[in-house]
Amino acid sequence: MLTRVQLQNDLNDKLQLNDLYITSTPLDIRNQVMIDISDIVDFSFCPYYYDLKNRNPNEINSRILYDRSLHKTIYAYLLALQEDRLDSTLEFLKYRWGKEWIKYKNAKELLVVRSSYKRDTYDNLRKKGIDSIFKFNDLMLQEKQCPIIIGHKYQINILPNIILTGTYEYVREITVRNHKIIQVVKFVTIPNRFNTVISQKFDMELIAMAYAFKETFNVDYFQVVSIDIESKKTVINTYTEKEYNLLKQTVKNTVISIQNDIKCISPDKRCYHCEYRNICINTL
Numbered sequence: 001m002l003t004r005v006q007l008q009n010d011l012n013d014k015l016q017l018n019d020l021y022i023t024s025t026p027l028d029i030r031n032q033v034m035i036d037i038s039d040i041v042d043f044s045f046c047p048y049y050y051d052l053k054n055r056n057p058n059e060i061n062s063r064i065l066y067d068r069s070l071h072k073t074i075y076a077y078l079l080a081l082q083e084d085r086l087d088s089t090l091e092f093l094k095y096r097w098g099k100e101w102i103k104y105k106n107a108k109e110l111l112v113v114r115s116s117y118k119r120d121t122y123d124n125l126r127k128k129g130i131d132s133i134f135k136f137n138d139l140m141l142q143e144k145q146c147p148i149i150i151g152h153k154y155q156i157n158i159l160p161n162i163i164l165t166g167t168y169e170y171v172r173e174i175t176v177r178n179h180k181i182i183q184v185v186k187f188v189t190i191p192n193r194f195n196t197v198i199s200q201k202f203d204m205e206l207i208a209m210a211y212a213f214k215e216t217f218n219v220d221y222f223q224v225v226s227i228d229i230e231s232k233k234t235v236i237n238t239y240t241e242k243e244y245n246l247l248k249q250t251v252k253n254t255v256i257s258i259q260n261d262i263k264c265i266s267p268d269k270r271c272y273h274c275e276y277r278n279i280c281i282n283t284l
C-alpha cells in the first residue's frame with residue numbers, strides 16, 4: 001500500500017511539468033494533442049458554452065470567479081496546514097476569503113455598481129462564500145489529516161496521441177482505525193451545471209484526477225473522495241476500468257469534435273444554469 005512517505009519521495013520527480021503547456025484549446029505538440037479536463041467538461045455541458053468561454057477569456061463570469069476565489073482560499077488554508085502555521089483556522093479562512101474575493105475586482109467594479117442585478121449577484125456570492133468557509137472549516141476539523149499535494153497541475157498521456165491536463169485539488173493522508181489511507185479529493189464549491197444527483201460520483205474531473213494519480217504514481221489502492229462544501233456531503237467513490245474507459249472515450253470524442261468543428265447544440269433546461277445565457281444566440 002502506498003504511504004505518505006513513499007508518495008512524498010516521488011513528488012519531486014513526478015509532479016514536474018511546465019505550466020506553460022496548459023492551454024484552454026487543444027494544442028498540437030509533435031502530433032500530440034493537449035487538452036484540459038475543464039474543457040472536456042465545458043464542451044460536454046454545451047459546445048456553444050465552450051466556444052463562448054474561449055472567445056471571451058477576459059470576461060470571467062461570476063460563477064467562475066466565485067469558484068476560483070473559493071478554491072484559492074481553500075488551497076491557502078491547506079498550504080498553511082501543511083506548513084503548520086495555522087493559529088486560528090476560521091480567522092485564517094475569513095481573512096483569505098475577503099482577500100481573494102476582493103482581489104479580482106478593479107476599483108470601478110468595487111465602487112460602481114451598474115445594476116441592482118449585478119450588485120445582488122456580487123453580494124449573494126460574497127455571503128455564499130462566507131457560509132461556505134464556515135462549512136469548510138467544520139468539515140476539516142472533523143478529520144485529522146496530513147496534506148500531501150495541494151492544487152498541483154498534472155498531465156497524463158490518456159491515449160497514444162492525447163495528453164490530458166488538469167489539477168490535483170488535494171491529496172491527503174488520513175487515519176481510520178489505525179490504518180493510514182491516501183485520499184484524492186475534489187472540493188465541489190458550486191452546484192453542478194448538469195443538475196444531476198449522480199454527478200458527485202460520475203464527476204469527470206474527479207475520474208480524470210484519479211486516473212492521473214493511479215498512472216503517475218503507479219498505485220491501485222487509494223480512495224477517491226468528493227466533498228460538497230455547501231451540503232457538507234462527502235462521497236467516497238470507487239472507480240474501475242469501466243469509468244476510466246468512459247473518460248478516455250469522452251476525451252477522444254471531444255477532441256475529434258473540436259478539431260472538426262462539430263457542434264451539436266440543443267438548448268434545453270441546461271440554459272437556465274448557464275452563465276452565458278444573456279449573450280447566447282441559441283438559448284431557449
Ligand code: SF4
Nearest residue numbers: 046049271274280283
Ligand atoms: S445558453 Fe444554452 S445553448 Fe447557450 S451556451 Fe448556454 S447552455 Fe449552451
